[in-house]
Amino acid sequence: TQSTRPQRILGAVQQNATRGDPRSVVRAIDQYCRSQEWAMNVGDEKGCILDSVVSEVNPSTVLELGTYCGYSTVRIASLLPPHAKLITLEFNPKFAVIARQVIAWAGLEDKIQLVEGSSGDLIPKLKEQFGVKAFDLVFLDHWKDRYLPDTKLIEECGLLRKGGVLLADNVICPGAPEYLEFVRSSPRYESQYFKSHLEYTKVEDGLEKSVFLG
Ligand SMILES: CCc1ncnc2c1ncn2[C@@H]1O[C@H](/C=C/CNC(=O)c2cc(-c3ccc(F)cc3)cc(O)c2O)[C@@H](O)[C@H]1O
Numbered sequence: 001t002q003s004t005r006p007q008r009i010l011g012a013v014q015q016n017a018t019r020g021d022p023r024s025v026v027r028a029i030d031q032y033c034r035s036q037e038w039a040m041n042v043g044d045e046k047g048c049i050l051d052s053v054v055s056e057v058n059p060s061t062v063l064e065l066g067t068y069c070g071y072s073t074v075r076i077a078s079l080l081p082p083h084a085k086l087i088t089l090e091f092n093p094k095f096a097v098i099a100r101q102v103i104a105w106a107g108l109e110d111k112i113q114l115v116e117g118s119s120g121d122l123i124p125k126l127k128e129q130f131g132v133k134a135f136d137l138v139f140l141d142h143w144k145d146r147y148l149p150d151t152k153l154i155e156e157c158g159l160l161r162k163g164g165v166l167l168a169d170n171v172i173c174p175g176a177p178e179y180l181e182f183v184r185s186s187p188r189y190e191s192q193y194f195k196s197h198l199e200y201t202k203v204e205d206g207l208e209k210s211v212f213l214g
C-alpha cells in the first residue's frame with residue numbers, strides 16, 4: 001500500500017539519522033525534503049533563526065502549535081536546558097503517530113510532551129492538566145488562520161509571561177495577515193520580522209518574533 005509523506009520522512013530519519021542525536025534527525029529531514037520531496041517543516045534556513053531565538057530566550061517552558069512530523073519540535077528541544085519542557089499540540093492522529101517516532105529516534109521523549117487535540121480545546125486546559133504556569137516561548141506553525149485566535153486565547157488564559165516570546169512561522173507565505181496586523185499594532189507586543197525564505201525554496205517567507213510586554 002502507498003506510504004504517506006510523513007511515513008517517508010520517518011523512514012529517512014530511521015535510515016539516515018543516529019538514534020539519540022537530535023541534530024542528525026534534523027539534518028536527515030532537511031536532506032530528504034530538499035532532495036526528494038518538499039514538506040512543510042520550518043526547514044534549515046528559517047530553522048537557524050528559530051535556533052537563535054530559542055538560544056536567546058533560553059526557555060524553561062515552550063509551547064508549539066502544530067507538530068506535523070516533529071521537525072521543529074526536535075530542533076527546539078535539542079537546544080533546551082536540562083529540566084526545560086516543550087509541549088506540542090497536534091490534532092491529526094496520523095501525524096502524531098509519526099512525530100512520536102521522530103521524537104523517540106532523537107531521544108527527546110523526556111523533554112517533549114505531544115498532546116493530541118485541537119489547540120482551541122487544549123490551550124484552556126494546559127494549566128490544570130499539565131501544571132503549566134506560563135510559557136517563555138510559543139512557536140506558532142499550525143493553520144495560519146488560527147494564529148490570532150490562539151494568541152488571544154493564550155493571553156486570556158494567562159499562559160504568556162511578561163517578556164514571553166511568540167515566534168510565528170510563515171507570516172509571508174502562506175501568510176497570516178490578521179495575526180501580523182495584530183501583533184504589530186498592539187501596544188502589548190514588541191514585534192520584529194526576520195526575513196528568510198520558504199523552506200527548501202527561494203520564495204520569500206519569514207518569522208515574526210513578538211515579545212509580550214504584559
Ligand atoms: C485547529 C488548530 C490546530 N490544533 C492542533 N494542530 C493543528 C491545528 N491546526 C493545524 N494543526 C496541525 O498543524 C500542522 C499544520 C500546519 C499548517 N502549516 C501550513 O499550512 C504551512 C504551509 C506551507 C506552504 C504550503 C504550500 C505552499 F505553496 C507554500 C507554503 C508552509 C509552511 O511552513 C506551513 O507551516 C498539521 O500537523 C496539522 O495537523
Ligand SMILES: [Mg+2]
Nearest residue numbers: 042141169170
Ligand atoms: Mg510552517
